[in-house]
Every structure is written in structure tokens, then in C-alpha cells.
Amino acid sequence: MDGLDRARGFEKPRRSFSRSVSNSMNRKSWSMEDVFSGASHSHRNSCVDEDEEALKWAAIEKLPTYDRLRTSIINSFMDNELHADKMKNKKVDVRKLDLDDRQKFIDRIFKVAEEDNEKFLKKFRNRIDRVGIQLPTVEVRFNHLTIEADCYVGTGALPTLPNVVRNIAESALGLLGIGLAKRRKLTIFKDASGIIKPSRMTLLLGPPSSGKTTLLLALAGKLDSSLKRRRQGYLANNNFMEQVRGKITYNGHRLNEFEPKKTSAYISQNDVHVGEMTVKETLDFSARCQGVGTRYELLTELARREKDAGIFPEAEVDLFMKATAMEGVESSLITDYTLRILGLDICKDTIFGDEMRRGISGGQKKRVTTG
Known part of the structure; x- marks a missing residue:
């Protein structure tokens, strides 16, 4: 009897242990099924979204060229709480984007401006490179560039109203060959050469009054008219050198062969805008x-x-x-x-x-x- 009771005693915990193991396995299987069912459900939704987007792209490709270049797809998340994680693809006319659509697009794509802008520009470049299009680039060269200016010396250099009137009168007399103005030639830039490579950022460093602004103005074709001359060499009296000497080229073309202001932009130190405009x-x-x-x-x-x-x-x-x-x-x-x-x-x-x-x-x- 003692052996039988001991056997029965061992049998009961064995049955309870097997029952607990089977229950735990069932719970695990249930949880794993739930996980896989959720993953398959989200994967199914993503596949449906991709198929829907592909169908809309195919419909856009069938449009005439004029309409195709004005039609695109905007992706936005559903406003409904039940479908907050679901992407909605909407075909839109890019000329009729309202303020709300534009703001949502900017907020979604450029959440962190410094990081997201770089990612977006890489996507932009990859799209162009994928079809073999090369974007135009500009290489700026300046060879033996020398810039000089005539400066008034003494009290005539002070920015006062009498000095301005006197300088104008002396300049008019100078055209008649009568030189009364006290001037001195100042060399701003002397025999400088360099290359500004495309698709790079060039840093220009120098102490104050070293000619940084003058160099940038010369490269942008925005030098003051008093510093510009049409030809190299001497002026009519043969004792006054040209103010600007040297050569500046954009992709091998001189500044007088095209309009440099349409290719380059110089940002002035003075902010000149309409004060009433936002x-x-x-x-x-x-x-x-x-x-x-x-x-x-x-x-x-x-x-x-x-x-x-x-x-x-x-x-x-x-x-x-x-x-x-x-x-x-x-x-x-x-x-x-x-x-x-x-x-x-x-x-x-x-x-x-x-x-x-x-x-x-x-x-x-x-x-x-x-x-």
C-alpha cells in the first residue's frame, strides 16, 4: 500500500506538471500567432498601399506630357484615429496645392532641417543620376587679376558735402585735361590667380581691408563702374594705367560674352528690402x-x-x-x-x-x- 500510494503521489505532480507545460505552450503559441498575424496584417497593408501607389503612377504615365508634368502623388497619413498609421495616396495637381498641403509636406519631409535636407538632396541627386542626366556646373577662373583705384588724399577724402561738390568739379576739369585733384593710386588686388571648382564650398579668409569683398564683386561681375574698363592697356593720356587688369572666365567664357548676374549671385553686406513686406x-x-x-x-x-x-x-x-x-x-x-x-x-x-x-x-x- 505504501508503494502504491507513493506511485500515486508521484503520478499527480507529473500530471499537473504536464498540464502546466501544455497550458504554457498553448499560451506561447497563441502569443506567437498573434504576433505573426499582426506582422502579416501590416505587411498586407503595406503591399496594398504599394500596389495602390503603383496603379496611380501607371495612370499618371498615360497622361499627355503637359498634364503629366503637373500631376503627382502626395502621401499623407489618415486623420482618423483608427487608421492613423495608414498612408493615403492622393493624386494632385501641383499648381493647386493649398497652404495646408504644402505645410504638411514640409513638416513631414523636413522635420529636422539640417539632417533631413541632406537626405532629401541625396534622393534628388540619385533620381537624376539614375537616368544618366548630368547637371550643368560652373568653374570660375581668374588669372593675374589686378585691381587698382584712384583715391583722394588729405581732407578731400572726407565724406562731406563741400568735398563731394569739389570732387565733381575737379573730375569735370580732369576731362578737359586740367588736373587739380590730389589723388593717389591704391592697389586693392595685385596679380592674383585661382580656380573655384564646381560643386564645392570655397572659404575666403583674410584680414580687414585685404580685398575680399573686391574679389567677390569682381568674380560676380559687380564691380563699381569707376573700376571697370573695357580693354586692357593704357588710357588716352598714356600715363594712367587701367584700373582692372587680368582675366576672369566662367567655363572658359569671358564676362563680356554673357550676363554673369544670371549665373552667380553676390550677397551684399547691406540688406535692402521693402520694410512693409513680410x-x-x-x-x-x-x-x-x-x-x-x-x-x-x-x-x-x-x-x-x-x-x-x-x-x-x-x-x-x-x-x-x-x-x-x-x-x-x-x-x-x-x-x-x-x-x-x-x-x-x-x-x-x-x-x-x-x-x-x-x-x-x-x-x-x-x-x-x-x-
């Missing part, structure tokens, strides 16, 4: 004055090559390129992009300001000029 209005006005340039031609060639190769572009990059290549738009996406990248979106509705009106700060003014 920051956003200033950038919109500048964008409309400059136009879209060659962006529309680039987009046309890019769309043609992608259609021939059967490539569907990324929605965010395609929407940005098409929205920034449209002319006649009152408020462009490029303005919202510039405001976010330069950190000006916090003051976009503030007036620029002037001596009589309080506006944005000095650092913000400089960033507006850069933008």
Missing part, C-alpha cells in the same frame, strides 16, 4: 521675379527618360520637383522649403522692417537676403 512675401516676390530657370526643361527630360525606362519616381521627390518647376504660381513650394531650411518659418508673417518700423532681427535679415 518675410514670406519677400521670398515669394523674389521667386516670381527670378522665374523657374531651367527646372522645367530638366523635369521634361527627366520624365521622358523615366517613362522610357519604366521607372516610377519617389513621390516626395517628384512632387517637390514638379511643384518648384511651375511658372505663374503666386506662392510656390520653394518658398516654404527656403523658410524651413533657413529657419525663417517662425517669422514668415513678420514684416522685414526698416529704420521706422520694427521687424525681424539682424541675423534673420541676413538669412532673408541669402534666401
Whole structure:
């Protein structure tokens, strides 16, 4: 009896142990099934979204070229709480993007301006490189550049009203061969040569009054008219050298062979803007004055090559390129992009300001000029 009881005693814990193991295995199997079912459900949703987006891209590719370059897909998350993580693909006309759509696009793509802008530019470059398009670049060279100026000496150099009147009168007499002005030749830049490579950032360092601003003005073709001469050599009296000597070329072309202001931009130290206009209005006005340039031609060639190769572009990059290549738009996406990248979106509705009106700060003014 004792052996039988001992056997029964061992049998009961063995049954309870096997029952607990089976229950735990069932719970694990249930949890694993739930996990896999959730993963498969999300994977199924992503596949459905990708298929839906592919169908919309295929429909866009069938449009005429004029309509295809103005139609893109905007991705946004559902506002409903039940489908907050679900992406909604919407076909839009890039010329009719409202303020809310543009702001949501900027907030989603450029959350951290410094990091996300670099990622976006890499996507932009990869799309162009994928179809074999080479963006135009500019190489600036200056050889044996010498810049000189005639300066008044003594009390005539003071910026007073009598000195201005006297200097004008002496300059008029100088045209008749009568030299009364006391001037001295000042060499600002002497026999400088260099190359500014494309797709790089060049840092120009130097002490005060070393000619940094003069060099930048000369390279941008914005030197003062008193420092410009049409030909190298001597002037009519043969005793006064030319003020500017040397050679400046853009991709091998001299400055008189094209308009350098359409290729380069010099940002002045003086911020000259309309004080009554807001920051956003200033950038919109500048964008409309400059136009879209060659962006529309680039987009046309890019769309043609992608259609021939059967490539569907990324929605965010395609929407940005098409929205920034449209002319006649009152408020462009490029303005919202510039405001976010330069950190000006916090003051976009503030007036620029002037001596009589309080506006944005000095650092913000400089960033507006850069933008």
C-alpha cells in the first residue's frame, strides 16, 4: 500500500506538471500567432498601399506630357484615429496645392532641417543620376587679376558735402585735361590667380581691408563702374594705367560674352528690402521675379527618360520637383522649403522692417537676403 500510494503521489505532480507545460505552450503559441498575424496584417497593408501607389503612377504615365508634368502623388497619413498609421495616396495637381498641403509636406519631409535636407538632396541627386542626366556646373577662373583705384588724399577724402561738390568739379576739369585733384593710386588686388571648382564650398579668409569683398564683386561681375574698363592697356593720356587688369572666365567664357548676374549671385553686406513686406512675401516676390530657370526643361527630360525606362519616381521627390518647376504660381513650394531650411518659418508673417518700423532681427535679415 505504501508503494502504491507513493506511485500515486508521484503520478499527480507529473500530471499537473504536464498540464502546466501544455497550458504554457498553448499560451506561447497563441502569443506567437498573434504576433505573426499582426506582422502579416501590416505587411498586407503595406503591399496594398504599394500596389495602390503603383496603379496611380501607371495612370499618371498615360497622361499627355503637359498634364503629366503637373500631376503627382502626395502621401499623407489618415486623420482618423483608427487608421492613423495608414498612408493615403492622393493624386494632385501641383499648381493647386493649398497652404495646408504644402505645410504638411514640409513638416513631414523636413522635420529636422539640417539632417533631413541632406537626405532629401541625396534622393534628388540619385533620381537624376539614375537616368544618366548630368547637371550643368560652373568653374570660375581668374588669372593675374589686378585691381587698382584712384583715391583722394588729405581732407578731400572726407565724406562731406563741400568735398563731394569739389570732387565733381575737379573730375569735370580732369576731362578737359586740367588736373587739380590730389589723388593717389591704391592697389586693392595685385596679380592674383585661382580656380573655384564646381560643386564645392570655397572659404575666403583674410584680414580687414585685404580685398575680399573686391574679389567677390569682381568674380560676380559687380564691380563699381569707376573700376571697370573695357580693354586692357593704357588710357588716352598714356600715363594712367587701367584700373582692372587680368582675366576672369566662367567655363572658359569671358564676362563680356554673357550676363554673369544670371549665373552667380553676390550677397551684399547691406540688406535692402521693402520694410512693409513680410518675410514670406519677400521670398515669394523674389521667386516670381527670378522665374523657374531651367527646372522645367530638366523635369521634361527627366520624365521622358523615366517613362522610357519604366521607372516610377519617389513621390516626395517628384512632387517637390514638379511643384518648384511651375511658372505663374503666386506662392510656390520653394518658398516654404527656403523658410524651413533657413529657419525663417517662425517669422514668415513678420514684416522685414526698416529704420521706422520694427521687424525681424539682424541675423534673420541676413538669412532673408541669402534666401
